[in-house]
Amino acid sequence: MRIRLTLGLTDRPGTLLKALEKIAMNGGNIISIIHSREALTGGYVPVSLSVEFPSHENFERAKMGIEESGIPVLSAESLERRIETVLIIGDLSVDRLERLFEGRGEIISLVFGGGKGSPYVRVMFSVSSEDRETLLSSLEELAERNNCLLVCEEA
Amino acid sequence: MIRCGIIGYGFLGRRLAKHLTGYRERGLKLTLLANSKGYLHVEDGLDIEGLMEEISTHPGFRASHPMEAIENGLADLLIVLTPTNVYNGEPGLTYIREALGRGIDVVTADKGPLVIAFRELTSLARSMGASLCYEATVGGGIPVFSLARHSLRGDRILSIRGILNGTTNYILTRMHFEGLTLDLALQEAQMMGLAERDPGLDLGGIDSACKVVILANALLGLDKKLEDVKVKGITQVTPDAILAAKELGMTIKLVGSVGDGKLSVAPRLVRLNHPLCVHGTLNAIQFKMEVMGDLTLIGRGAGESTVSALLSDIEWIISQRTSPREGH
Numbered sequence: 253m254r255i256r257l258t259l260g261l262t263d264r265p266g267t268l269l270k271a272l273e274k275i276a277m278n279g280g281n282i283i284s285i286i287h288s289r290e291a292l293t294g295g296y297v298p299v300s301l302s303v304e305f306p307s308h309e310n311f312e313r314a315k316m317g318i319e320e321s322g323i324p325v326l327s328a329e330s331l332e333r334r335i336e337t338v339l340i341i342g343d344l345s346v347d348r349l350e351r352l353f354e355g356r357g358e359i360i361s362l363v364f365g366g367g368k369g370s371p372y373v374r375v376m377f378s379v380s381s382e383d384r385e386t387l388l389s390s391l392e393e394l395a396e397r398n399n400c401l402l403v404c405e406e407a
Numbered sequence: 408m409i410r411c412g413i414i415g416y417g418f419l420g421r422r423l424a425k426h427l428t429g430y431r432e433r434g435l436k437l438t439l440l441a442n443s444k445g446y447l448h449v450e451d452g453l454d455i456e457g458l459m460e461e462i463s464t465h466p467g468f469r470a471s472h473p474m475e476a477i478e479n480g481l482a483d484l485l486i487v488l489t490p491t492n493v494y495n496g497e498p499g500l501t502y503i504r505e506a507l508g509r510g511i512d513v514v515t516a517d518k519g520p521l522v523i524a525f526r527e528l529t530s531l532a533r534s535m536g537a538s539l540c541y542e543a544t545v546g547g548g549i550p551v552f553s554l555a556r557h558s559l560r561g562d563r564i565l566s567i568r569g570i571l572n573g574t575t576n577y578i579l580t581r582m583h584f585e586g587l588t589l590d591l592a593l594q595e596a597q598m599m600g601l602a603e604r605d606p607g608l609d610l611g612g613i614d615s616a617c618k619v620v621i622l623a624n625a626l627l628g629l630d631k632k633l634e635d636v637k638v639k640g641i642t643q644v645t646p647d648a649i650l651a652a653k654e655l656g657m658t659i660k661l662v663g664s665v666g667d668g669k670l671s672v673a674p675r676l677v678r679l680n681h682p683l684c685v686h687g688t689l690n691a692i693q694f695k696m697e698v699m700g701d702l703t704l705i706g707r708g709a710g711e712s713t714v715s716a717l718l719s720d721i722e723w724i725i726s727q728r729t730s731p732r733e734g735h
Contacts, residue, residue, distance in 0.1 A: 337655060337676060341648045366647035374651045401643040403652075406568075406662055406675040406683065 254283070254304050254331040255311055256382075260296035260324040267323065268299060274317035275303055278310040298326060330381040335360065338391060340373045342400025352394055353377065356387045409728060410450075411721070412439030412482030414473055414502050415489040416462055419516060422714045423486065427721075428455045435725055439482045441473035443498070448481050477505050484724055486717065487515040493608065493617050493633060496523035503528060503539070510535045512727075514720040516543035516713055518617045522633055525624040538727060540720035541625075545571065545618045546690045548712030549704045553719060555626050555694065563697040564626055566666025571618040573688035573708035574602045574609040575641050575661045580686040582649050583658045589644060601688060601709075611640035612672040615663040619672060623665040631670055639673040652676050658684065666695070 261267045268285075275282065283302040305311040315325055340349075346362065353359050357379035366372045379387050388404060395402035411427065413420045420440070427437050436452035444463045447453065459465050469475075477485065485506045489499035499517035504524075506513050508531060515521070520528060521541055532539040542552050546569070555564060570576050574596055581592040593610070596602035608614045616636040623629040641661050652658050660683065662675040677684050682703040685691040690708030695701055706712060 337657070339648050339651060339659075339676060341643050341645060363651065365651055366645060370645035370647045372645065372648045372651055374655075376655075401639065401674065403644075403648070403659055403674050403676055405657070406660070406677045406681065 253308060253311065254302060256327075256329050256331050257301045257303060257315070257318075258326040258328075259299050259301070259318065260294075260326050261299050262295060263297055270321050271299075271301075271318050271323050274321065275301070275314050277317065278314040279306045280304065280310065280314055296324070296326075302331060333378045333380050334384070335376065335378050336384075336405050337374065337376045338388075338405065339403040340375070340391070340395050340400050341370075341403065342395070342398060343371045344373050344394070344398050344400055346373075348394060348398075349373065349375065352390050353387070356383045356390075409435045409483050409725065410438040410481070411435050411484045411486065412441065412476065413437070413486045413488060414441045415487065415499075415517070416440050416442045417488065417490075419713060419717075420486075420488045421460065422711060423488070423717050424453075424455050424458065426714060426718060430721075433725060434728070435484070435721070439476055441476055443473075444468075445470040446473050446476045446481075448476060450481075473502065474505060477502060477509065477511070480509065480511075482506075482511060484512045484514065484721070486721075487513060487517055487520075489517045489519075491517050491519045491617075493519050493522055493613060496520040500524060504531065507531045507535055507537050507539060510537050512538040512540075512724050514540045514543075514717060514724065516541075516717060518544045518614075518621060521621050521624075522617045525621065526630055538724050540723060541621070542720050543713045543716035545621055546692050546704070546716075547573070547706060547708040547710070548715040549690060549692060549706040549708070550716070550719060551622070551692055551704065552625060553723070554704070559694070559696065559699075559702075562699055564694050565697055566664065566695045567622050567626065567692065568662055568664035568666070568683070568695075569692035570660055570683055570685055570690055571615040571663045571692070571708070572609055572612075572661060573690060574606065575612075575615070576685070576690070576708075577601050577688050578610075579641065579644065579649070579659055579661065582644070582646055583653065584686075586646050586650070588646055589642065610642050612638040612661060612663075613640075615661060615672045616670070619663040619665050619670050622663075623670055627665060629665075629668065631665075636670040636672060638671070641674050644674055656680075660684065 281304040286300040288298045357377045360376040363374040392402050440447045447468045496519040500520035503520050578592040581587045616638045623631045657676045660677045663672045683691045691705045693703040
């Protein structure tokens, strides 16, 4: 599972290394590190790490280890992508729909059906956990503006 | 001996009265029956077997406002089975308010008063030392509230979701399995007595929304009203859309949910092997618990099963009369 961890590091040599050790000890594979020196607040430099962990338990243990070594974990969010399906019942143009997904999700399949009498669009897409809510809200707005009904998938 | 009265003598009232026949030895007698036209009162207990379907033609029927019976203290336990009005809670709200204010225990299947004034009524009951029981308002015979408050009280409910309306579930089931249009499935439901002549509250998701409000207030400690629920009904659902869901091993169900302080009712795509994917008039309610995880209850959501919920509440009140009170 891929996690974005934001740590609050004091601007002293070796602090980041301590956090990286805890991640490595728990099987974490670091994909990227972003230092936000310009965002220094309260004596901390926020450092954002994207890490691939073998399991949720590994992530939890790494997080606990980092906190125990005195480094605050400012946030932790899943970057996993999930595949979902929605139905939009009503008449909707493909252009509008495709534009809405740009930069937020990838359309896997798009099925227009039902004919003129009862049109629908079935969209299967992949989306990251962090973009999911925004994408679904935008889909809902689009559906409402076009007098359509958005039917989302129940987890 | 507990003197029990029923206000609202329709299908449910008649079924319940029959079940109360054997309760005299248990310390409960039915002394009062009331409808919108008046009431029938026999202090020694009504002869339930000999009761007519229409009580207003019964000898001894008093053509007077049913409130008179409450004011005159003709019952210790009032079963309120009035027709539901989700917009003002009446007439049930006034009866319940009056009864609780006099310390009379109340059991109800009427959602309206609870949707309008849940906090007011539960506070009133507490201050007067009376019980207010409403197991029959959500999920028919499924023991939602008693299970949550007794068996699950060591755990914490994080969220609740479910199929809360039997009529829409029947319609969507017929559309899924037989490819019927919504209109045709609705007509069928009406012919079978499963849908009201005016099915607007069911199809529009309002009935489900009322149940979501009661669940939120009773089990999650919230203070929500009907206008706090984001509601979408099933009127736009087409057989083609259901077929499109079916092609992916899913169907469309009307799901009510409350979690993170948000209340909603909307048609949702549900996998055919999902625990909430129940068919026909069945209801399903799923609790997400902090320790236990998911717990799903399935049962008949209307008709005779609702009588079972009323009897459960009545049993509770009998037990409270014979032992110290605790919250229900």
